[in-house]
Structure formats: C-alpha cells, structure tokens
Amino acid sequence: MTTTGADLSTLLHQDHATAKTLLQGFEAVPxxxxxxxxxxxxxxxxxxxxxxxxxxxxxxxxxAANGNAIADARIAEQAKAEQLLSDMEHDPVNETAFMAKFHQLRTAVLAHAEAEESTALPALVASVTPDQLRQLGERYEAAKKLAPTHPHPNAPDAPPGNLMLGPVAALFDRARDAVRGVRSR
Ligand SMILES: [Fe+2]
Structure with a gap:
C-alpha cells in the first residue's frame, strides 16, 4: 500500500486542518x-x-509518560463527537435541529483537535524516535485507507451514490472491524 512517508504527527496535524476546513466551510455550501x-x-x-x-x-x-490519562481523555472526547454524529443522522441537514447539533459537533471536534495537538502529539513525539514516528505514520495511513466509510454497495436500503449515514454507530463499528481484522492477520 502506498504511503506518503510523512510521520504520524505531521499526518495528524494535516488531518485536523482538513477537518477544520470542512467544518468551517459547511454553512457556506449551497x-x-x-x-x-x-x-x-x-x-x-x-x-x-x-x-x-x-x-x-x-x-x-x-x-508516553501519562499516556493512559491522555488517551482516556481524548478518547472520551471522540466518543462524544461520535454520539453527536449518531444523533444528527435523524435530522434533515438543513433543519434547525440539525444545525444546532452541527454547531455543537464543530465546537467539540475543533476543541478535541486542539487538545490532541497540545497533549497527545507532544507526548507522542517525546516518547518515540523519528524513525518510529515515520513507521507509525505509515501504519496510520494504511489504517485510514482500510477504514471503510461506505456501506456494502449492494445494501438494499442504500441509495445509489449516497454515503449511508444511518446508523452512524454501525459505520464506526464496520471501520473498526476492518482495520482490526487486517491487523490481526
Ligand atoms: Fe485527531
């Protein structure tokens, strides 16, 4: 599998910048x-x-020193964002209820990304060698590519060309299973 050769810290900063652009640009989308x-x-x-x-x-x-505490805190934030996404799938994207949750999601995801950049990433960089950081980057890119975000293409209730949002929890589960399944081979 082709990877960019970037280290894990660089890749995560890039992903956060991408997420920020998408989240901040959403309301300007027709x-x-x-x-x-x-x-x-x-x-x-x-x-x-x-x-x-x-x-x-x-x-x-x-x-990392204090790695368990950092991981627990950041994973709790991710779980909150995941729950919000799951709640949002029942509201049409343009309605007030959806937008209220979207604003909560955006605030939560951006705060989470900042918390990762100020705690998790410095701890990571301090605890591994530059070579290990690059190897982790490769593993991260591979895991990201393997994590599906689409349902099975033949699922009868999935409109063609549409990413099926419901249920979001199942989407996360499928992605986790795929990534873990490959790792255990
Ligand atoms: Fe992140």
Whole structure:
C-alpha cells in the first residue's frame, strides 16, 4: 500500500486542518449540496478517529509518560463527537435541529483537535524516535485507507451514490472491524 512517508504527527496535524476546513466551510455550501458535504465530513472523521484509535492511542499508552490519562481523555472526547454524529443522522441537514447539533459537533471536534495537538502529539513525539514516528505514520495511513466509510454497495436500503449515514454507530463499528481484522492477520 502506498504511503506518503510523512510521520504520524505531521499526518495528524494535516488531518485536523482538513477537518477544520470542512467544518468551517459547511454553512457556506449551497443547501442542495449540504448532504454530500456532510457525508464528506462524516467519512473524514470516521476514518481519522478509527485510525487514531488503532495507531496513536495504543502507542501513547505503551510509551508516553501519562499516556493512559491522555488517551482516556481524548478518547472520551471522540466518543462524544461520535454520539453527536449518531444523533444528527435523524435530522434533515438543513433543519434547525440539525444545525444546532452541527454547531455543537464543530465546537467539540475543533476543541478535541486542539487538545490532541497540545497533549497527545507532544507526548507522542517525546516518547518515540523519528524513525518510529515515520513507521507509525505509515501504519496510520494504511489504517485510514482500510477504514471503510461506505456501506456494502449492494445494501438494499442504500441509495445509489449516497454515503449511508444511518446508523452512524454501525459505520464506526464496520471501520473498526476492518482495520482490526487486517491487523490481526
Ligand atoms: Fe485527531
């Protein structure tokens, strides 16, 4: 599998910048495009979070001073964002209830990304060698590619070309299973 050769800290900063751009640009997207734009956000967040859970947090727990406490706090934030996404799937993307939850999601995800950048990433960089950081980057990129964000293409209730959002919890589960299944081979 081709990877960019970037180290894990660089990749995670890049992903956070991408998520920030998508989240901050969402309200400027024309109403007719919003479902697709939101699907993109969900896909990006699912792949990023699942790959972090697989590569970043186990490494912190294993190698970093205070790694367990940092991992626990950041994973709790991710779980909150995941719950919000799951709640949002029942609201049409343009309605007030959806937008209220979207604003909560954006605040939560951006605060989580900042917390990762100020705690998890410095702890990671301090606890592994530059070579290990690059190897972790490779594993992260592979995990992100393997984490599916689409349902099975033949699922009868999935509209063609649409990323099925419901249920979001199952989307995260499928992504986790895929990444872990490959690792255990
Ligand atoms: Fe992150």
């Amino acid at each position: 109403v007719s495009e919003r479902q697709r734009a939101f699907d993109d956000i969900v896909g990006e967040l699912v792949r990023h979070e699942v790959a972090e859970e697989e590569v970043l947090y186990p490494t912190l727990r294993d190698k």
